[in-house]
Amino acid sequence: MPIMTTEALIERMKGIPEFILSKTVYEVFMSVLKHYFLSGIQKIMEVGCKYCTHHGDILMFHQVTNDYNDWDDPNCSITYRSFKHLIESLVVQEKDFSALEKISPVANINTIYITFDDAYIDVLTQAVPILVQHNIPFTVFISPGFLGKPKYLTIENLRELSRMPLCTIGAHTVSHLMLRSTPQEKASYEIKESGKILSDYIGKPVEFFAYPYGSLYACSKKNCLQVKSAGYKMGFSTLNCSVTTTLLKSKWFLPRQNVNEMNYLQYIKR
C-alpha cells in the first residue's frame, strides 16, 4: 500500500471544512435543532395548559380496527373493542359530548369532542355505528388525495358520512403534507383547495381545518394565518392538552389529544 505524502494529505483535508459547511449538512443540522427546539416549546405549552381553565377535551383517532395487521401506525390505531369500551365508559361517566361547532369558553370541563383524521374506511364501518348508537357528534378531517385508495373512504362513502346529522367534515390538505416545510404558495393552495374539493363533493361548506402531523414543528404561524385567510373558522393541531381559555382566544391552533390502543385507558380514569 503506498504511503500518503504530506502534500497529498493536505490536499485531501482541504475538502473537509467545505463538506462540514456545505448547505445540505447545515440544513439538516438546523432542521434537527429546530425540531428539538419546537418540541421543547410544545412540551412547555402542554404543561402550562394544565394550570389553565379547561373547556373540555378534543380526542383524535385515526384507525379503528381489531386487525392489528391492518394498522399503519400503532401510535394512531385503536381496536374496535377498546374504542367501544372507551365511548361506553365516557357515556356512563355522563360526559357532555359536543360538536366542534360548539367549542366556546362557556363549554365545561366535562365536554368531549370526537375527531378522526385521514378518512380510514373503518371509521365509517366500525367507529361511527357506536357513535350513532349513543347520539355522539363527530368530525372527520379528510385529505381528498386519500379518497378511493385502499383502506380509505371512497367519494361515495364520504357523501354517506356527510349526510349523517351527527357528522361534520373538515379539511386536512389535499395530499397530507407537512405544511411548515412546504413552500408558502403550495401550502396556501393545499389548505384552501382541500376544503374546496370536499365542499364540492358533499355540497356543504367545509369550515374546519386540521394540520397534518399537527405539531408546532409541523406547522408554522404563517400556516395558521393561511388557514384563517382561506376562510376556515378554526384550525386544529395535535397539541396534547385540554382546550383552555388562552387557546380559545386564537382559534388557529386548538389542541387535540391523540388516543390509541396504548393510552386510551387514561381517558377513562380521569
Ligand SMILES: [Zn+2]
Ligand atoms: Zn393526518
